[in-house]
Amino acid sequence: MRMNNPVVEQVTSTGMTRSKEIAVVAFLIAIGAVLRMFSPAILGITPNFIIAMYCISILLLRPKLGAALGIGIVAGAISMIFSKSPIPYLNLFSEPAGALMCALLTYYLPEFSIKKYSFKPCLATFLGTLVSGGLYIILNFQLALHLPxxxxxxxxxxxxxxxxxxxxxxxxxxxxxxxxYLFR
Incomplete structure (x- = not known):
């Protein structure tokens, strides 16, 4: 006999159950981690695909700010594993900040689209990455390494x-x- 768990089976505003939302976030962040791990450096820069993937998950699922912060913390923990920085734990601060920026833009930025094609993903991801990367640079260069x-x-x-x-x-x-694919 199968017992229904009201917490897991609760349908959210996106029409998905919480367990499906968690799976979507985990799957996208995992894809970002694999891409980051195996992508070669381009002119000395290794793209952080984890940020792109958590931004996509936030844009799709529209979590509350606390849940977006949780997504950022998980992404920060995963990013620590693949960081090439001398201070990888700084991702635990920078990724939640980027996730919060993306969530705020998701909720408060007016829809920016042509016909039915939304351009909000590019703007939210761009600014989320700038916040995450900018905070990482500030923490790394000013507080930890004391560089000019x-x-x-x-x-x-x-x-x-x-x-x-x-x-x-x-x-x-x-x-x-x-x-x-998700909302078909």
Whole structure:
């Protein structure tokens, strides 16, 4: 005899059960982790696909801010495993900040679309990546390594902005097909 668990089977505002939402987030973050692990550095920059994937999950599922923060914490923990930084635990601060930015934009940014094609994924992912990467740079360069502001600026321009652009394109390209598949 199967017992129904009202917490797991509760249908959310997206029409999915919580267990399916958790599975979607886990699956997307896992894809981001695999891509990050196996993608080669491009001009010395390793794209952070985990950010793109948690942004897509936030855009699709529209979690409350606490749940978005949880998604960011999980993403930060996973990012620590694949970080090439001397201080990988900083991801536990930067990824939740990026996830919160993405969630705030998801809720409060007016719909930016042409016909039925939304451009919110590219903007939310771009800004989420900038917040995550910017905070990471500040924490890493100013608080931990005590490097000059010029080094922080160079890292932001040379690493964070290109990664944000890569994530933006990736999230925009994947959002519609994933949404169509999940909500068919």
């Amino acid at each position: 502001p010029a080094a922080m600026k160079a890292a932001f321009i040379g690493v964070v902005i290109p990664v944000a652009l890569i994530n933006m394109v990736m999230a925009q390209a994947l959002y519609a097909p994933i949404r169509k």
